[in-house]
Amino acid sequence: MGVPILAPPVRRWHCPHCPATDVTREAEPHTRFHPCGALGGFSAPLIEVGVDATTVVHERADYIGREHVQLTPAGRPVMAISTEYGDGRRDVAVYAPTAHGRADA
Numbered sequence: 001m002g003v004p005i006l007a008p009p010v011r012r013w014h015c016p017h018c019p020a021t022d023v024t025r026e027a028e029p030h031t032r033f034h035p036c037g038a039l040g041g042f043s044a045p046l047i048e049v050g051v052d053a054t055t056v057v058h059e060r061a062d063y064i065g066r067e068h069v070q071l072t073p074a075g076r077p078v079m080a081i082s083t084e085y086g087d088g089r090r091d092v093a094v095y096a097p098t099a100h101g102r103a104d105a
Helices: none
Strands: 011-014 021-024 033-036 042-045 053-059 078-085 090-094
Touching (some): 042 053, 042 090
Antiparallel strands (some): 078 090
């Protein structure tokens, strides 16, 4: 008598902003990201098909100064993209300013 092999679950994903879709076969909890054309190429999360959720882009509201931040195509600074679920949960992907340095001889 053999041991049955369990197939990993199939999960289907979509983007509420662009036509991107994906299919995964992983047993572990995971989230898919993609470079969303509708959001200016930002790495945005996909939402599992059938899940009550949406993604929201959050602009930076603080002073930018000389920091190197991610910008929308319209030139607005982006702080984060959150996935907001119908049951009140929220996942957030934060875009920190790019570090830079200088070396003087």
